Amino acid sequence: xxxxxxxxxxxxxxxxxxxxxxxxxxxxxxxxxxxxxxxxxxxxxxxxxxxxxxxxxxxxxxxxxxxxxxxxxxxxxxxxxxxxxxxxxxxxxxxxxxxxxxxxxxxxxxxxxxxxxxxxxxxxxxxxxxxxxxxxxxxxxxxxxxxxxxxxxxxxxxxxxxxxxxxxxxxxxxxxxxxxxxxxxxxxxxxxxxxxxxxxxxxxxxxxxxxxxxxxxxxxxxxxxxxxxxxxxxxxxxxxxxxxxxxxxxxxxxxxxxxxxxxxxxxxxxxxxxxxxxxxxxx
Amino acid sequence: xxxxxxxxxxxxxxxxxxxxxxxxxxxxxxxxxxxxxxxxxxxxxxxxxxxxxxxxxxxxxxxxxxxxxxxxxxxxxxxxxxxxxxxxxxxxxxxxxxxxxxxxxxxxxxxxxxxxxxxxxxxxxxxxxxxxxxxxxxxxxxxxxxxxxxxxxxxxxxxxxxxxxxxxxxxxxxxxxxxxxxxxxxxxxxxxxxxxxxxxxxxxxxxxxxxxxxxxxxxxxxxxxxxxxxxxxxxxxxxxxxxxxxxxxxxxxxxxxxxxxxxxxxxxxx
Numbered sequence: 001x002x003x004x005x006x007x008x009x010x011x012x013x014x015x016x017x018x019x020x021x022x023x024x025x026x027x028x029x030x031x032x033x034x035x036x037x038x039x040x041x042x043x044x045x046x047x048x049x050x051x052x053x054x055x056x057x058x059x060x061x062x063x064x065x066x067x068x069x070x071x072x073x074x075x076x077x078x079x080x081x082x083x084x085x086x087x088x089x090x091x092x093x094x095x096x097x098x099x100x101x102x103x104x105x106x107x108x109x110x111x112x113x114x115x116x117x118x119x120x121x122x123x124x125x126x127x128x129x130x131x132x133x134x135x136x137x138x139x140x141x142x143x144x145x146x147x148x149x150x151x152x153x154x155x156x157x158x159x160x161x162x163x164x165x166x167x168x169x170x171x172x173x174x175x176x177x178x179x180x181x182x183x184x185x186x187x188x189x190x191x192x193x194x195x196x197x198x199x200x201x202x203x204x205x206x207x208x209x210x211x212x213x214x215x216x217x218x219x220x221x222x223x224x225x226x227x228x229x230x231x232x233x234x235x236x237x238x239x240x241x242x243x244x245x246x247x248x249x250x251x252x253x254x255x256x257x258x259x260x261x262x263x264x265x266x267x268x269x270x271x272x273x274x275x276x277x278x279x280x281x282x283x
Numbered sequence: 284x285x286x287x288x289x290x291x292x293x294x295x296x297x298x299x300x301x302x303x304x305x306x307x308x309x310x311x312x313x314x315x316x317x318x319x320x321x322x323x324x325x326x327x328x329x330x331x332x333x334x335x336x337x338x339x340x341x342x343x344x345x346x347x348x349x350x351x352x353x354x355x356x357x358x359x360x361x362x363x364x365x366x367x368x369x370x371x372x373x374x375x376x377x378x379x380x381x382x383x384x385x386x387x388x389x390x391x392x393x394x395x396x397x398x399x400x401x402x403x404x405x406x407x408x409x410x411x412x413x414x415x416x417x418x419x420x421x422x423x424x425x426x427x428x429x430x431x432x433x434x435x436x437x438x439x440x441x442x443x444x445x446x447x448x449x450x451x452x453x454x455x456x457x458x459x460x461x462x463x464x465x466x467x468x469x470x471x472x473x474x475x476x477x478x479x480x481x482x483x484x485x486x487x488x489x490x491x492x493x494x495x496x497x498x499x500x501x502x503x504x505x506x507x508x509x510x511x512x513x514x515x516x517x518x519x520x521x522x523x524x525x526x527x528x529x530x531x532x533x534x535x536x537x538x539x540x541x542x543x544x545x546x547x548x549x550x551x552x553x
Contacts, residue, residue, distance in 0.1 A: 005454050006377035013368040014383070016424040021390050024401035031401065038407065040367065087294050094291075100539050107535050107542055108528050109483035111501045115508055115524040116308050119517060127307070163301070167547045209550060219396065223485050227509055233522035241396060241486070248400055249490065258400045265397035 005043040030260035038254050048258040059260065061235050062243045063267070065150055069239075070218045072154035078210055081162050082203075085169035099170075102163035110160065114227045117156045118143070143229055153224050153237060157217065165210050172203040208279045212272055219268050240264045305528075312522040333522035340519070341507050342495060343526060350500040351530075353418045354481040360423040361477045362470060368424075369432025370458045374444060390426045399490075406491050417491040418499065422481060427549060428473045435469035436462060472545040475538065482531055500527050 032049050036042040053059050076117035084102060088095050105113055120127045121142035129139040142152040180198045189197075221239035225231050231238035231246070244264070315328035337343055372380060402421060411417040439462060447461045463470065488502035495503070503522045535542050 006371045006375040006380075009367045009371040009375075009454065010383060012364050013424050013429065014386075014509075017386060017390055018422050019405065020402060021393065021398060024398035024405070025393070027401040027404070028397050038404065038405055066544070084294075084297055087290055087297075091290065091294065096296075096540075098294050098298050099543065100497070103543050104301055104532075104535070106546060107479060109485070109501050109531070111485050111505050111508075112524045112528040115504075115520060116304055118508075119308075119521065120304060125517075127304075158303070164546055164550055167543055168550050171547065211549065216394070219394070223505065227505060229290075230509070238551075241399075244396060244399060245486075245490075247404050248403070254400060254404065261396040261398075261400055265394040268394045268396070269392070274356075 028258050028262050031255050032090070032262050034255045036250040037253075042255075049256050050107040052256065053259055053263060058235060058238060058243060059263075062238050062240050065236060065238055066218050066221070066240055069154045069157075069221065070215060072151050073218060074211055074214045074268065075160055076155070076158045077165055077214055078207060080158065081165035081169050081210065082188050084166045085127055088166065088170055089173045098197055099163075099167065102166050104163070105160045106163045108160075108224045113156065113160045114224050117152075117159075118228050121152055121156075144233055146233045149229055149233060149237050153221070153228065156224065157221070161214075161217065165206075168206050168209060169203060169269065172206040175197065176202050208275070211275055211279050215271055215275065216268060219264060303437060308521055309525055312518060312525045314518060315510055316516060316518055333518040334526070336516070336519045337507075337523045337526070341523070343500070343523065345496060346498050346500045346503040347526075347530075349418075349497060350482060353415060354478050357419050357422050357481055358386075358477045359472055360419070361425045361428050362473060364424045365428030365432045365473060366458050366463055367455075368429045368463065370436050370454075372429070372433045373436035374441075387426045387429055388473060392428075399445065403490050412491055413494050413497055415497065419498075421487070422477075425473075425477060428477065431469055431473055431548070432466075435466040439465055462496075469539075471541055472548055474488075475542055475545040476549055478534075479531060479542075 033044060033046060034042045035048070072088045088098060091098070118183060119125075121129075123139060123141050123144060124131060126142070128142065132139055140148060143149050152201060176198060184194050219240050222241040222245065225237040225239050225242050226245075230236045231242055240260075241264075244257050244260045247253045247260060311324045313326035313329055315330050315332070358421050368383075371377070372384060406412050406417045409416070411420070432502075443461060443465070444457055447457045452461065479488070483497075483501060485501040485505050488499045489505065492502060493499050498506075504527045507523055508520045
């Protein structure tokens with residue numbers, strides 16, 4: 001082996017990281033101080049993009065929408081995934097089949113899932129409203145009511161992703177030695193006590209994973225509102241990425257769009273660090 | 284006994300809620316427009332018409348070939364580059380090795396929101412907008428792939444490498460002929476994750492591809508369903524979605540266990 005062999009092997013990767021990761025990070029910071037429509041020359045504008053961002057109602061709206069999404073998405077995801085994993089954990093026959101079924105939406109494109117749910121949630125002919133009508137309840141404007149639309153998307157995203165978290169929880173649950181539960185039974189522990197003091201500490205890292213991955217997917221929402229609502233009604237489903245996309249490719253505000261991307265990235269990193277501090281602690 | 288029954292009842296209900304919508308989707312795509320609203324699973328007024336209409340309105344066959352080409356070529360590049368870097372990090376000693384490891388972690392932690400716009404501008408400057416380069420090159424090397432290869436190579440015995448060196452094998456031969464055949468499960472995991480990610484990706488193509496003949500399948504189906512060209516014909520829209528889903532679902536039927544294991548691996552990594 002020659003001395004420079006290792007460097008030769010890693011050089012394509014390094015070049016790729018420089019071009020598609022390091023340079024973009026630096027360039028993104030540069031862009032935040034400029035106004036640029038990509039055709040005419042860049043103009044230095046100082047902190048104007050940041051000033052604008054703090055006063056931009058839609059920027060705050062996008063954050064608020066993401067928060068509302070996560071408030072429904074995260075608890076729903078944990079509860080359903082944990083419940084299904086518990087059921088599967090005590091099942092021998094047919095477990096593989098159930099697992100495969102839960103996992104189906106995970107592997108299918110978000111485009112497919114969104115088009116499918118758009119029909120399920122349609123006001124006039126959607127399956128959900130047909131079911132409501134069948135049991136004599138009023139129909140709901142799942143995607144057209146500003147108070148409801150984002151939560152509909154949150155439920156859809158849960159339906160799409162929950163299968164993955166069932167598997168992650170199942171891995172955690174199966175690592176609990178059976179003797180622990182037997183010992184607890186002898187001591188006369190209740191089901192809740194067994195869950196709280198044996199199961200929960202072991203699956204806590206998985207809960208952390210679910211919280212972090214869900215947070216990231218909340219800030220990455222794009223195709224769902226793009227297809228279903230175009231950010232409406234009244235911008236209540238405008239997501240972070242969708243707003244970046246709009247500023248860049250509808251208005252050609254490259255500088256401002258980069259500022260949005262930069263600030264959203266900082267927010268994501270900050271939120272994940274906070275979650276790491278408070279969720280991933282020993283319990 | 285009643286407990287077991289209840290358990291299976293709950294599991295079946297859950298499974299049904301994940302599968303029923305897909306079956307409904309297939310059935311709706313085969314129904315005439317008037318039979319669409321129905322809840323039942325058999326197509327109402329059976330017709331292939333929706334599929335025929337999709338092909339007259341958008342070049343979906345071409346988009347399928349584009350998607351397949353991009354996904355296969357990119358996955359190949361990810362495997363080759365990942366094995367090379369992963370091997371260097373796992374088995375070779377050189378100055379800067381740990382720095383590269385931290386670089387990988389940094390790359391994986393960085394939210395894509397920050398690089399999205401600058402990377403689009405890079406594509407414009409390189410003149411790659413509306414070319415396959417824009418779809419392939421930015422994804423041709425993956426940090427996750429490097430990390431998984433590194434881990435797999437670390438688990439192999441040094442004697443394997445020493446014996447090959449004694450026979451005068453070069454590093455590339457050691458990697459691809461001697462070591463890679465010993466870690467095929469890892470290769471399969473990376474293949475599945477990369478291929479699936481590329482097949483389903485819609486945002487990046489929407490940004491860098493504007494001319495129809497170069498569009499990928501998820502992009503074309505997205506634009507078709509929001510662009511009004513589906514003319515509010517639900518059946519046609521759904522037929523397009525079914526065709527987008529079919530290739531990956533077929534792969535899933537064959538490699539179901541591997542899909543689940545691969546996704547779980549990538550979930551744990553984050």
